[in-house]
Amino acid sequence: MTDLLALDDVHVYYGPFHALRGNTLTVGEGEIVSLLGGNASGKSTTMKTILGLIKVKSGSVRFAGEDVTNASTRHRVKAGIASVPEARRVFPQMTVDENLLAGAYTRKDRVGIAEDLERMREHFPRLGERRRQEAGTLSGGEQQMLAFARALMSRPKLICMDEPTMGLAPKLVDQVLDEIVRINKDLGVAVLFVEQQAELALSIASRGYVLATGEIVLNGTSRELLDNPQIQEAYLGKATQA
Amino acid sequence: MSDVLLQVENLERHFDGLKAVDGISFTVAPGEVVSIIGPNGSGKTTTLNLVTGTIRAHGGSITLDGVRIDRADSARIAVHGIARTFQNGRVFATLSVADNIEVGLHSTLRAHRPFSRLSNLFLLRWIPLIGELFIAIVGTPASRRERKQIDAAVETEIHRFETRLGPRRDDPAYSLSYANRRRTEIARALALKPRLLVLDEPTAGMNQSETVEVLEQLLELKAEGQAILLVEHKLDLVMTVSDRIIVMDGGRIIAEGRPEDVRRDPAVIEAYLGRRRGLGGGDHA
């Protein structure tokens, strides 16, 4: 499998704070990979680094064979990296359709955009029904779907999702995870997503990386990670086996 | 003296229709350490913000030692005896470590704050303000005595984190490392001699050894009889330090009890780890 995205020995600083400490990470084409870890472990920073929202101090980021370490976010979106931001962040006072068009901002093919708009309405019927409604008035689950669809509008090869299940009721969490799998299978888009709930995340991902204080401390296939007692420790404390 | 320090009943708060805190009730006893855990977005920080008056509740009541505080602003709640720290650590960037702590002492001072009971009253608030100004410029014998007490109290709090904050007592807070800012913040909160100490993720962004250090400090405080309400993600720490744990999900309390019970509660395991589903993904297909 060729690597679609490859981070190699990436270091990131916020002022004097060493936020990422030499991380190496890959996502293959059409793969689902999850990023796990506690709060402030560097998950969101990793996502921002991939999207070009934060400058890399040293190391490299390659995407689809191209070195994008110093490329702008706009360039990366054009190259095929899309984002589902943390807490969804749809544009609240724009309609569903306008949100989708904002996702296609970097594209110039009017016909293709119109087709994709239609495709999204089919794929997410709820969004089709509410196309003229302001996004801020949608429910949390619907907003999440809109954030997915908005990301897909740039025809990405990879979607980066920062905690797509955050703040959603348990029933909706299942739906969102199913949706990630469906996007991946039906549209062939690779997915890198941040998730707090390790078992849930690994149930749909093929591989995972576990971060702690800015470092990748564990990585492997989902099965390996699930069988690794350290995972449970990382989440429920050392005495869990008792 | 009652055996309930903090009593929260049917507390509610929504944001744009989304119920962030949805009718929760719990108590904290004097000297007790209670932790709130739960996934991101489950309403933990909102609960702390409500208890400390940083935001207002839309329903329910909060009582501290028999006094309703849900209508009070956060300054008054601080005077009542609740001190807090913030999720990302909010220190006074331009003040030194020692001065940060001194500000924490503010509500405990007497001689420096004449007529402080008027400070919340329209127009009359100028009486204490002018009093404070007079003491700043001229001073009184009582304020000079209290000055010594302030300095002693600041030293006590710095001493708590002696190896870390001692050498930096006169450095401005913006120049501190993240962990030291968190320590300064905790010291500032403790300076208030709070009846209830509210900590919002005190170890976020700290590494393993720093976390252990904070844990030891929390255990010390607990031994001193300090009541603590804690939100924290590092469950190791939570399990060790807490007398009782409250688990929140979706704005509600889904479990509550002693650490060893909570740890085995299937609802908790599910909220944190998620239900184990059939393995998906390419490698396992």
Add this chain to the structure above:
Amino acid sequence: MLNTLIDGLLRGNVYALGAVGISLVFGVMNVVNFAQFSFFGLGAMLAWFFVAQEGLPFWLALPLVLAICAALGLVINISVVRPLAKFLPLAAMLSTYAVSQILDNVSQIAFGAQFRVFPKVMPTSNLHIGNMRFGTSDVVMLAITAVVMVVMSLFLKFGKIGRAIRATAQDQEAALQMGIPVGQVQHVSFVIASTLGGLAGVFIALYVGVANPTSGLDIGLTAFVAATLGGLGSLVGGVIGGFVLGILEAFGIYFFGDTSREIIIFVILIVVLILRPGGLLGKVPLISTEPLTGTFLGKGRPLRIPRWVWPAAFVVGGIVIPLVANDYVLTTGTQVLIYAVIAAGFTVTAGQSGVLALGQAGPIAIGAYTSALVTMNLHFSFWAALPVAGLSAAIIASVLASPIWGVKGHYISIATLGLGIAIVAIIQLVEPQGIYNIPVPQWFGAVLSTPVAYYLIDFGVLVVTLLVMWRIRRSHLGKVISSVGSDEVAALASGVRGRNYKALAFAISAFFAGVGGSLLAHQYTYIDPTIFTMLMSLLVVTIVIMGGVSLPYGAVVGSIILIGAMELLRFTPELRIIVYGLVLILVVRFRPGGILVRNS
């Protein structure tokens, strides 16, 4: 009555154009753009220049004016606003204030300061419906605004860049993640805003019939109030706010007279900020989330000053200079000392409590008038009048400012600016003529009117001021005030009522401003409202920022440089303001802590 309504619509028309521009820029950059204000004056003057001087037809001049404004807007955004807005919105605001002063004065140098009669390009009262009289000119203006607003809303609704502007305004971070070029969006917004400002300026000239380079700030401030009324960041709100304010103002003037205009605007601003801080259509965030917020100006460590400097400075300033200097230097010295008193007192507000008040001319004026009136009418001696002036400035300014302390961020600076203007407007209303023959100080019968005497009095007052400020800074109170400026949310959680301490800091500063005003009054022996200008307020802000915003002695250094040096170099008033503006921008950009503070 109906004529007043038409009048209100025409005023509202101008305000709406301005407010939309202000809201647009605020939405995408989170910066209150004072430079926008200057485009009103500039648009009017450029139109006057092309039509009256160059003899161009109006319809050719109009697009030319708009093009110049657009280009200038782009230059300002690229060179000043955007570099600062990226990390410090408050610094950017201060810089746009400086830019606005520079623009106004460049325009004054280029076009002359006097009011110019704008040629009548269209009939102004040829039409009527019933008793209502109006002109083609009015109809054309309203029609152009209507067309502009329709085009704008179509552009924002359906245009690709228009949608990008809305997306950026609603969630900049998310917009960035969609690949929207936020920088370009900000440029486009700035250019649109500047063009709208220019258009509004042309309309002002058409409507009032005269043009003046410095009319921009006044109208700009009104447009800002309109934007606040509608909800900053909301474009529909800007239009509504503009027309509502225009009509309210027209009726206010109808009932209370033209001199009450500024007061009416200020009252409306305060009422909006208290009742609905987010405006009619806007929202205010619940808690600011950034950690380590607060005054950007306070970071960095003051340079260490050796102990011997203080007695040396005392000897040089208090003994050597009075002995050796000639009258010219001493007279300049009194100016330096008076501004040092005012600025040193201001550090507790601007530096410690973090309130960048932009209207210190107000309390200075109160002090000057109080002192003049009590010495002349109640026969107080100068020595008694001096503290009375300070107290009355502190009390009156505090009473007027009392509603604004709950207000957040940019709004508080705007409110204090409005406060300064309103105070001078009130004085103008009560005492329009100015006061002559203010008595000079006396000491046991001896008249102290020589430059040396003035110098020594001012020097003594400055020494006392510095001692008091030093005491306050070192006290518990000083630390508490600083904590409020540093992080108000955290201060509240420590039991510190931020509002109270901001009010107290402001009162202390107003006291010393009043004392300074009193010193000025008795040395000029003549005062009138035109002395207490925006320039005076800008000067005080520039002095403290230059010296280090929370350092009282920094104010002395700032005053020596900005007043002493300018005077000795004999700069013209216009040139001085341009230099103040440039200094302000450069200091904020490269040495945000002031020249006595090392960057960190």
